[in-house]
Amino acid sequence: MIYLLEDTINGILMGSIYGLTALGLTVIFGVLKVINFAHGSLLMVGMYVTYWTVALSGVHPYLSLVVVVPVMFLFGYYLQDIVIKPIFKAEKEVREPITVIIVTTGVWYILDNLTLLIFGPQYRNLPDNPLKGKMLALGDMLISVPKLWGFVTTLMTAALLYWFLQTTRLGRAIRATSLDRQASSLMGISPYKVYNVAFGIGTATAGIAAVTLIPFYNVFPTVGVLFDIKGFIIVVLGGLGSIGGALLGGIIIGLIESVGPQFMAATWTEAIVYGLFLIFLFVKPAGLFGVKYDW
Amino acid sequence: MTHQTINKTACILAAIIALGLPLVIRSATYLHILVLLYFYAYLTTSWNLVGGFAGVLPLGHAAFVGIGAYASTVLFLQYGISPWIGMIVGGILATIVGILIGLPTFKMRGAYFALATIAFAEGIRVMIENIDRLGPFVLNGPRGLQIPPLNLGLGNFLFAGKEPYYYIILFMLAAVLMLTYSISRSKLGYYLNAGGEEPEAAMALGVNVARAKLIAMAISSFLTALAGTFYAQFTLYIHPKSVVSLDLSFEIAFIALIGGRGSIAGPVLGALLLRPVSDFSRIYFGDTLPGLHLVIFGVVLILVMIYQPRGLQEPLTRLYDQLVDRLLRRKAGEVQA
Numbered sequence: 247m248i249y250l251l252e253d254t255i256n257g258i259l260m261g262s263i264y265g266l267t268a269l270g271l272t273v274i275f276g277v278l279k280v281i282n283f284a285h286g287s288l289l290m291v292g293m294y295v296t297y298w299t300v301a302l303s304g305v306h307p308y309l310s311l312v313v314v315v316p317v318m319f320l321f322g323y324y325l326q327d328i329v330i331k332p333i334f335k336a337e338k339e340v341r342e343p344i345t346v347i348i349v350t351t352g353v354w355y356i357l358d359n360l361t362l363l364i365f366g367p368q369y370r371n372l373p374d375n376p377l378k379g380k381m382l383a384l385g386d387m388l389i390s391v392p393k394l395w396g397f398v399t400t401l402m403t404a405a406l407l408y409w410f411l412q413t414t415r416l417g418r419a420i421r422a423t424s425l426d427r428q429a430s431s432l433m434g435i436s437p438y439k440v441y442n443v444a445f446g447i448g449t450a451t452a453g454i455a456a457v458t459l460i461p462f463y464n465v466f467p468t469v470g471v472l473f474d475i476k477g478f479i480i481v482v483l484g485g486l487g488s489i490g491g492a493l494l495g496g497i498i499i500g501l502i503e504s505v506g507p508q509f510m511a512a513t514w515t516e517a518i519v520y521g522l523f524l525i526f527l528f529v530k531p532a533g534l535f536g537v538k539y540d541w
Numbered sequence: 542m543t544h545q546t547i548n549k550t551a552c553i554l555a556a557i558i559a560l561g562l563p564l565v566i567r568s569a570t571y572l573h574i575l576v577l578l579y580f581y582a583y584l585t586t587s588w589n590l591v592g593g594f595a596g597v598l599p600l601g602h603a604a605f606v607g608i609g610a611y612a613s614t615v616l617f618l619q620y621g622i623s624p625w626i627g628m629i630v631g632g633i634l635a636t637i638v639g640i641l642i643g644l645p646t647f648k649m650r651g652a653y654f655a656l657a658t659i660a661f662a663e664g665i666r667v668m669i670e671n672i673d674r675l676g677p678f679v680l681n682g683p684r685g686l687q688i689p690p691l692n693l694g695l696g697n698f699l700f701a702g703k704e705p706y707y708y709i710i711l712f713m714l715a716a717v718l719m720l721t722y723s724i725s726r727s728k729l730g731y732y733l734n735a736g737g738e739e740p741e742a743a744m745a746l747g748v749n750v751a752r753a754k755l756i757a758m759a760i761s762s763f764l765t766a767l768a769g770t771f772y773a774q775f776t777l778y779i780h781p782k783s784v785v786s787l788d789l790s791f792e793i794a795f796i797a798l799i800g801g802r803g804s805i806a807g808p809v810l811g812a813l814l815l816r817p818v819s820d821f822s823r824i825y826f827g828d829t830l831p832g833l834h835l836v837i838f839g840v841v842l843i844l845v846m847i848y849q850p851r852g853l854q855e856p857l858t859r860l861y862d863q864l865v866d867r868l869l870r871r872k873a874g875e876v877q878a
């Protein structure tokens with residue numbers, strides 16, 4: 247029983263971090279109506295940026311946010327501006343931009359394999375960071391401290407993002423574009439600029455997720471793929487475009503992965519996750535919190 | 542001489558060259574590369590029936606390759622059933638799975654369909670990796686299955702040299718190309734085309750778009766599974782990471798997209814242009830620059846999508862047409878003189 251509770255708590259903590267990795271995906275989809283297949287690779291880039299910032303300067307991993315967030319924002323901003331915008335301009339009237347999906351897949355392959363070329367296939371981690379392997383004893387239960395930090399960071403990031411989208415001028419412009427691209431551009435909002443900013447924000451949240459992962463996770467060129475597919479599943483579960491949905495979807499996945507092994511071989515939990523995803527896709531493609539969208 | 546006769550002559554010439562190549566190329570390595578090139582051209586052409594003609598983006602075709610490979614291999618290893626029969630069994634199994642995927646997903650659009658196919662393929666991979674025995678069938682989980690090269694012969698789909706494999710895959714490629722050609726000229730082809738470009742308009746005209754897509758999916762998954770059996774018999778070793786991998790699914794889609802989806806020549810052209818890039822970069826830079834060919838794929842893919850969204854076949858077809866026109870004009874000039 248105590249193990250079940252422990253697994254549940256750790257599952258929620260890890261799940262919230264999954265939710266954080268998917269947050270950017272949902273923001274980008276909300277505005278651009280495009281699933282960014284390169285999102286896992288952006289997370290991977292964020293992890294490398296974090297890794298080298300911490301490894302070279304020796305600061306606390308969470309201090310690297312000061313570097314990682316702006317770097318990742320600019321990376322996403324210009325990635326959208328240079329690579330993805332031309333497609334949008336060419337396919338102005340197309341409602342389902344398959345071509346954009348294809349291009350983001352191309353970005354995924356370039357980023358992953360470029361990283362492989364530059365840094366090699368070896369796994370890297372930060373062996374002596376202050377959070378590594380720390381456990382918090384709660385009665386008989388052991389709670390992972392780095393995951394607890396990740397949980398708190400996730401809540402703060404989601405709250406900040408929500409506040410930004412609801413109250414700031416730029417946030418309102420983003421929401422307006424997300425609701426109706428044409429009408430908002432008639433109001434004087436440049437949709438392409440909003441796309442750039444939204445992509446930048448999505449990438450920056452991937453950077454934040456990278457910082458929360460670094461204290462306890464290995465970095466390697468294909469690490470993004472693991473989170474990429476999990477991210478798709480999470481956002482579909484929660485409802486594409488919904489911030490709360492991404493967090494809840496993440497927690498569901500985290501719980502399955504951490505409580506599931508009590509009842510079956512751990513590798514089977516992955517199959518369960520895929521099965522659940524497919525059921526959702528067929529029965530309720532809008533997800534838990536998604537708006538009913540014309541799909 | 543007309544444009545059409547020139548086209549026909551070019552086709553016949555290409556066929557003669559393809560048939561004669563093994564007589565000239567004696568190196569097993571190069572033959573191996575050629576066989577894989579045709580194998581990929583076959584896969585991308587099969588993919589094109591759904592990804593090109595039906596206008597959706599399937600990203601899980603490796604699942605069908607895996608089903609074909611596993612079905613025939615399990616039947617062959619455990620029951621001694623000829624892989625030729627196993628090939629058909631695998632094809633039928635893949636057709637059923639393809640219809641099961643298509644039935645609910647064709648109602649969805651763009652991104653959701655792509656995601657559903659990925660999830661299906663990954664789900665199948667995870668299942669194979671976790672299952673050592675499925676009822677009476679031994680799948681061997683992540684370790685995969687090995688086919689011992691005993692009892693060589695046509696009946697067992699096992700040969701000592703690479704030449705027989707070369708001719709089998711060449712024949713399969715030619716057959717699938719002819720099938721694609723006839724589908725593109727059939728009612729089904731027109732339905733698919735209409736449904737891919739303007740689904741609402743097509744439905745308003747009474748075209749059952751979802752049914753047409755489903756038929757295309759069934760044909761495509763059947764054909765793809767046949768290639769899986771071929772791959773198993775050619776390499777003699779299959780495991781989940783090789784035949785059901787996400788990378789294979791993506792590579793199939795990439796090659797077809799770069800070559801030009803929705804056209805007949807596009808996917809073959811894509812394989813012709815890209816397979817050598819990946820083979821030779823693996824041979825020459827595999828140790829020093831791993832993953833180089835995938836970076837090249839990605840860059841080419843993005844450039845093609847931005848500048849030639851219909852794929853590389855478009856400028857190349859135009860070039861070919863211009864050449865033929867010039868040839869015809871020169872002939873006409875000679876006649877007048």
